[in-house]
Amino acid sequence: MKKTLMALEQIGKRYNQPDQANGSILEDINLQIREGELVSVLGPSGSGKSTLLRIMAGLVAPSQGSVLYDGKRIAGTNPGVGMVFQSFALFPWLTVLENVKLGLENRPMREEEKLRKALSVIDMIGLDGFEGAYPKELSGGMRQRVGIGRALVMEPDVLLMDEPFSALDVLTAENLKRDLLELWTERKIPTKSIILVTHSIEEAVYLSDRAIVLSRDPARVISDIPIRLPHWRDKQDPLFTSLVDRLYAILTKREAKTPEAAEEQKKKIEKVPAVPAGALTGFIELIDDLGHQVDLYKLADQLSLDLEDFLPIVETAQTLGFAAIQHGDIALTDIGRRFADASVLDRKEIFRAQVQQHVPMMERIIWILHSKSNNKMERAFFEEIFEKHFGAEEASRQLDILIDWGRYAELFTYNEQTRVLFLES
Numbered sequence: 001m002k003k004t005l006m007a008l009e010q011i012g013k014r015y016n017q018p019d020q021a022n023g024s025i026l027e028d029i030n031l032q033i034r035e036g037e038l039v040s041v042l043g044p045s046g047s048g049k050s051t052l053l054r055i056m057a058g059l060v061a062p063s064q065g066s067v068l069y070d071g072k073r074i075a076g077t078n079p080g081v082g083m084v085f086q087s088f089a090l091f092p093w094l095t096v097l098e099n100v101k102l103g104l105e106n107r108p109m110r111e112e113e114k115l116r117k118a119l120s121v122i123d124m125i126g127l128d129g130f131e132g133a134y135p136k137e138l139s140g141g142m143r144q145r146v147g148i149g150r151a152l153v154m155e156p157d158v159l160l161m162d163e164p165f166s167a168l169d170v171l172t173a174e175n176l177k178r179d180l181l182e183l184w185t186e187r188k189i190p191t192k193s194i195i196l197v198t199h200s201i202e203e204a205v206y207l208s209d210r211a212i213v214l215s216r217d218p219a220r221v222i223s224d225i226p227i228r229l230p231h232w233r234d235k236q237d238p239l240f241t242s243l244v245d246r247l248y249a250i251l252t253k254r255e256a257k258t259p260e261a262a263e264e265q266k267k268k269i270e271k272v273p274a275v276p277a278g279a280l281t282g283f284i285e286l287i288d289d290l291g292h293q294v295d296l297y298k299l300a301d302q303l304s305l306d307l308e309d310f311l312p313i314v315e316t317a318q319t320l321g322f323a324a325i326q327h328g329d330i331a332l333t334d335i336g337r338r339f340a341d342a343s344v345l346d347r348k349e350i351f352r353a354q355v356q357q358h359v360p361m362m363e364r365i366i367w368i369l370h371s372k373s374n375n376k377m378e379r380a381f382f383e384e385i386f387e388k389h390f391g392a393e394e395a396s397r398q399l400d401i402l403i404d405w406g407r408y409a410e411l412f413t414y415n416e417q418t419r420v421l422f423l424e425s
């Protein structure tokens with residue numbers, strides 16, 4: 001067994017903010033990161049991946065549990081890690097060299113030593129010749145190389161990367177992934193372990209030795225899957241695609257609920273994914289065209305969507321009873337097939353029935369509109385109700401979606417100017 005570098009023990013996190021629901025973000029996260037591993041972390045958007053990474057780095061304190069580095073509990077920043085952010089986080093007024101050297105700012109090291117190390121890292125990450133350039137003169141890919149350089153110059157045991165490729169175009173990202181993998185697999189960097197947050201399943205299977213999957217609301221580790229294919233991996237290889245398939249299945253699976261839990265759930269106000277009715281309709285049509293049933297990852301590929309955009313659509317189709325997932329395939333239910341075949345008006349009717357049945361918040365809205373003698377209610381009223389559950393920002397987003405669905409289903413109308421919802425007689 002390889003040495004454990006870092007361990008998370010029963011990590012929990014909740015943010016207690018005045019305008020936010022007191023929801024628990026992370027719960028009971030136990031993880032061991034061992035020497036020699038490249039571990040990827042997958043999970044729905046907003047599940048808490050970045051929070052988890054920040055807790056590992058000691059940038060955010062957990063509400064519960066502890067982070068051990070080299071067997072010792074950390075307090076404050078973790079000395080063994082370097083972090084790469086999605087947004088590059090470079091200082092625009094500093095050159096490439098100065099930005100990289102910044103990683104060594106707090107090290108007790110002579111200036112020449114810092115310079116030597118920074119130059120060697122710049123060389124390694126392929127930025128030779130750009131030492132004096134400013135971030136604005138660089139392409140996105142090169143900026144991210146600087147971000148990676150700044151983390152690597154610290155020679156951290158553990159390199160934490162938070163969606164480092166997702167702000168880059170596909171080709172640039174591919175190129176950077178290969179370069180990083182080369183540094184890693186050929187031991188050109190002293191890094192002992194890499195933890196990569198990603199929302200691309202394919203990226204996880206291509207790069208990592210282990211994929212950890214988080215649930216949402218709250219995030220728990222729901223899967224920890226070893227990936228033992230040798231590098232360089234062939235994305236067409238059946239073993240590769242079956243792993244991709246399996247991860248899709250895990251990420252889209254809904255927990256089987258006991259009848260009591262299902263009852264409990266009904267009473268609870270649950271967030272709906274931010275998917276407009278039009279997008280959902282197109283999605284269902286596409287599955288129908290593909291023969292009612294299709295491999296999830298092929299579908300994501302066909303739509304060129306990464307998880308961030310793809311999962312919410314899948315989730316909506318499931319929530320509303322239009323589709324079901326089994327073994328990594330998505331298949332239309334009978335209702336979904338009827339919906340796909342129906343006329344525009346019939347579709348609205350089917351949608352209306354499904355939304356009313358499966359979305360308690362919608363039911364609340366309709367009920368309130370019906371109870372008012374003038375059948376009108378201001379948007380702000382609903383926002384205030386939902387704010388208690390989700391916080392102000394999310395409540396407003398939720399209402400946007402519910403209004404979109406309600407209008408499509410002709411459950412009610414909405415006036416943008418007066419911000420009033422009303423039933424039409």
Ligand code: ADP
Nearest residue numbers: 015017025043044045046047048049050051052
């Ligand atoms: P992910 O990286 O998986 O998309 P995050 O870790 O960024 O998710 O966020 C998880 C949840 O925690 C989100 O609901 C987000 O709104 C909330 N959150 C993140 N940072 C803060 C903060 N500083 N204060 C309050 N809530 C936060």
Ligand code: MG
Nearest residue numbers: 049050051162
């Ligand atoms: Mg994030």
